[in-house]
Amino acid sequence: MISFVIPVYNEEKGFKKFYTEMLLPELKKLKYGYELILVNDGSKDKSLQIIQELAEEDKHIKVLSFSRNFGKEVALTAGIREAEGAAVFTMDADGQQPPKLIPEFIKKWENGAELVIGVRGKYEKHGFIAKLGSKWFYRIMGWMGVKDMVPGSTDFRLIDRCVADEYNKLTEHGRITRGLMDWMGFRKEYIDYVYGNRLAGKPSYNFKKLFQLAIDSFISLSTTPLMIFAWMGGLITFAALVLGIFVLIEEFMMGDPIGLKWTGTTCVCIFITFLIGLVMVSQSVTAMYVSSIHAEAQNRPLYIIDRKNSRNLKDGKK
Ligand code: UDP
Ligand code: MG
Numbered sequence: 001m002i003s004f005v006i007p008v009y010n011e012e013k014g015f016k017k018f019y020t021e022m023l024l025p026e027l028k029k030l031k032y033g034y035e036l037i038l039v040n041d042g043s044k045d046k047s048l049q050i051i052q053e054l055a056e057e058d059k060h061i062k063v064l065s066f067s068r069n070f071g072k073e074v075a076l077t078a079g080i081r082e083a084e085g086a087a088v089f090t091m092d093a094d095g096q097q098p099p100k101l102i103p104e105f106i107k108k109w110e111n112g113a114e115l116v117i118g119v120r121g122k123y124e125k126h127g128f129i130a131k132l133g134s135k136w137f138y139r140i141m142g143w144m145g146v147k148d149m150v151p152g153s154t155d156f157r158l159i160d161r162c163v164a165d166e167y168n169k170l171t172e173h174g175r176i177t178r179g180l181m182d183w184m185g186f187r188k189e190y191i192d193y194v195y196g197n198r199l200a201g202k203p204s205y206n207f208k209k210l211f212q213l214a215i216d217s218f219i220s221l222s223t224t225p226l227m228i229f230a231w232m233g234g235l236i237t238f239a240a241l242v243l244g245i246f247v248l249i250e251e252f253m254m255g256d257p258i259g260l261k262w263t264g265t266t267c268v269c270i271f272i273t274f275l276i277g278l279v280m281v282s283q284s285v286t287a288m289y290v291s292s293i294h295a296e297a298q299n300r301p302l303y304i305i306d307r308k309n310s311r312n313l314k315d316g317k318k
Contacts, residue, residue, distance in 0.1 A: 001033045001086060002106070002158075005079030007072045008038050008093045012045040014200030018095040019054065026099045027060075030106075032086075036061045038093075039079045040309070042069035048309060055311045065309035076155060076177045078305075081168050084314060089158045090177075095199040097156035104191055105158040113189035114163050115181060118156030120195040137214055150190060153178055162186070176213070226284045226291065233280025240274035 004027070008015060027034050038051045038061060048065055055061040064082055066075065080088055087109055091097045097118060105116045138151045155178055159167070163186050170180060182188075247270060251262040 001035060001084065002030065003083030003085030003088045004034060004036045005076060005083055005088055005090045006036070006038050006093045007041050007075035007079065008043060008047050008051060009041040009069065009072070009075070009204055010043045010045050010047060011093045011201055012043070012047045012050055014095060014198065015047060015093055016050055016054070018093060018199050022095055023099045026102045029103070032106075034060060035083070035085060037079045037082050038063050039075040039082075040065040041072065041075040042066045052309070052311060059312070061311075062313060063309070063311040064313065065306045067306040072155075073175050073177050077167075077175065080159075080164050082314060083164060086161050087158055088161075088164045091156050094201065094203070096196045097154070098193060098196060101191060101193055108189040108191070109158050109160065112187060114160040114186040115188045116158040117150070117153045117178075117182075117188060117190050118193050119150060119152045119190045120154055120156075120193060121152030133210070133214070150182070153182065153190070154195075156193065157181075160186070226287050230281055230284035233277045233284060235277070236280065237274055237277030240270050240277060244270045244274065 004023075011018075023036075027036070036058075038055070040048045040051060040063065048063075051061070051063050055063045062082065064078055066078070076090055079090070087106075089102070089105065091099070101118070105118075108116045134151065157178070159181065163181065163184065166184055167181060172180075244267070247262045247267060250256060250258060250260065256262070
């Protein structure tokens with residue numbers, strides 16, 4: 001069996017069309033059997049009602065409904081945890097990722113790939129800002145040690161059961177699904193595709209949300225602001241050191257040739273500045289430890305399931 005996981009957020013206008021005209025014909029062709037896990041990510045429109053109705057008619061469909069909007073990354077995580085198939089296929093609900101390519105993904109999986117990743121961009125033209133933004137996103141991710149991300153890789157992907165099992169063990173909260181999966185390793189294959197147009201509705205990832213997503217991925221532990229202070233502290237210490245050495249040489253070794261008339265007070269000031277820099281550096285280091293302890297200690301549930309609205313879950317509850 002193959003599990004399909006689709007996060008749904010405010011997709012009332014296009015979802016039914018996407019499901020019946022684009023997805024279902026492909027699902028019917030599958031020789032494996034399938035389940036379709038629709039994760040309602042706290043939609044504010046009629047999406048939930050629509051997918052519940054679909055689930056009433058078709059027992060392949062499971063509905064997992066969040067109590068509020070937790071974001072696509074968490075929705076994917078929840079769906080993958082719920083999935084029982086030998087492979088898990090994730091895709092968007094708006095038809096931008098063509099279900100026509102499903103057989104291609106499955107073929108690569110049958111040939112041994114454990115992670116088949118849809119890559120967009122090869123056949124597309126992007127605006128200047130989008131290009132620049134994504135370039136820097138991948139560059140900064142690289143600096144942060146996430147080196148295995150192929151630019152343009154998306155959540156349109158098939159993962160083998162073993163990848164899903166490992167993924168389910170991860171507990172961190174500030175998560176970017178695709179980033180984590182790429183980091184996990186396993187045998188990867190890539191498929192280029194063209195990101196289509198939305199069937200209906202508006203994308204919920206506007207510039208602000210995308211920016212937020214990038215910020216989330218970079219500073220989920222908020223060490224970047226701390227790093228700024230650490231660098232500033234380092235700079236101050238260095239400047240004070242250079243100035244101090246300059247004073248020592250100019251005044252006390254060369255006999256004040258420029259006539260700056262440094263006093264003892266000057267030396268004390270420079271020394272104190274030097275110490276302030278050191279204090280800033282050591283404080284930032286401490287704060288970095290505290291922030292990582294904080295992130296670990298929070299340990300909130302990753303999401304809260306609205307049991308009343310979820311359907312056909314594997315634990316048998318409503
Ligand atoms: N989505 C979600 N929660 C959100 C935002 C989006 O589950 O908070 C879903 C949405 O329903 C869609 C997918 O994530 O299935 C991609 O969203 P969108 O089309 O807005 O993003 P884009 O196409 O711009 O990447
Ligand atoms: Mg979309």
